Amino acid sequence: MLEVVAGLDAWAWLLVLATAGLYASTLVAAGASLFRLVFVDPALPGHRTGCRATIAVAAWLAIALALLLAPLQAGHLAGGTLAGAVDPVLLAAVVEAGQGPRIALLLGGLLLLHGMLAGPAHARLGQAASALGVALIVASYTQVGHTVGGEPRWLLAGLLALHLSAVAFWAGALIQLYRIVGDPAAPQQAARTLLRFGQVATGVVAGLVAAAAALAWLLLGGWPAWPPGAYAQALGLKLGLLLLLLACAAANRWWLVPAFQRARPGAGRRLRASIALEALLVLGILFVTALLTTTLPPR
């Protein structure tokens, strides 16, 4: 894998980084909107403001990256050239291959997320717009990739949408939980939010696991043979990051969260560090996923 990665040209790196950034920013923007809909305590304006800032920054970053995606892909298809990035034939090919509807849905969804920034007078309308925005963002990811060619299409797309909603829920929650745990003015509210998050996570976890199993079964009829070479190494790296993520969660479960609830000295700082590490690991996983989807053929 290192040989393949070392052989990537600058354009391929740009595409990988933009793709990973797009994954991360859309998931965070959608997830923060879900978090604000469900968890943010109206009595804590600071948390609400922080959530809004996350949505705005992540959504505009995602919009910028989404607009760059088609030219970057066209340039990559031409062998990493600027001429390819503005070649109308290649741009049309990228758009026709599914990126057009995907980007349109994504941009529409990201703009609708800004409904969450509406003032109290239009709060309900804003929430509805934001929920629709999350749905459009999730739908955008069903326009390209494995659910496109498979059957039954509606079921595959639905399962993928369920997956992505759950991932967004989690990715967006990490940032908000990090912020809430670090708020020294409201430890009780932090504990209450953590508890509510755990309760909602029950249904999310159940749906997520069921959808993951069903998707794998429908697409493959079982697990595939392990592919050799650089691709397998990248998958191994991804698995390693996942194991670290699980180890981090285990540390939270048995040491850090109980310590935080008992208000042990430094517990909040350590829990925040752990949540930050989880977020970094998720970013790492998204980066490897972008590497897999843009550069490494599965041979």
Next chain:
Amino acid sequence: MTRWKPIATAALALQLLAAPPSLLAHAQPEGSYPEHGAVLDQRPARIAVWFDHPMRLTLFELRGPAGVVALSARPGATPVSRFEAVPTAPMPPGRYTVRWRGLAPDGHVMADDFDFTLR
């Protein structure tokens, strides 16, 4: 949160782990001529790559010790399961790399290269 955080993280892990099957569902290169790493005594009569699903190739380039080698055909707009071209320029001994790019039917950008050596 206390009880469910590790479970939710494990679920996220499962979700992210579910990505590899999706990647394996992409159109994949099934083979090439010459094979990757081949050592040839004569210049190849053709350069070819084939896939398990039609791929819209956008770049197919042969590069050797003297730079880019001219080929008899260029990729077109129609997706193909197999693409081949004949080198039309001199090929001095050395290492050659074939670089290709393409769009898979599911919309993903595909890229790969393969090498061979001409003695």
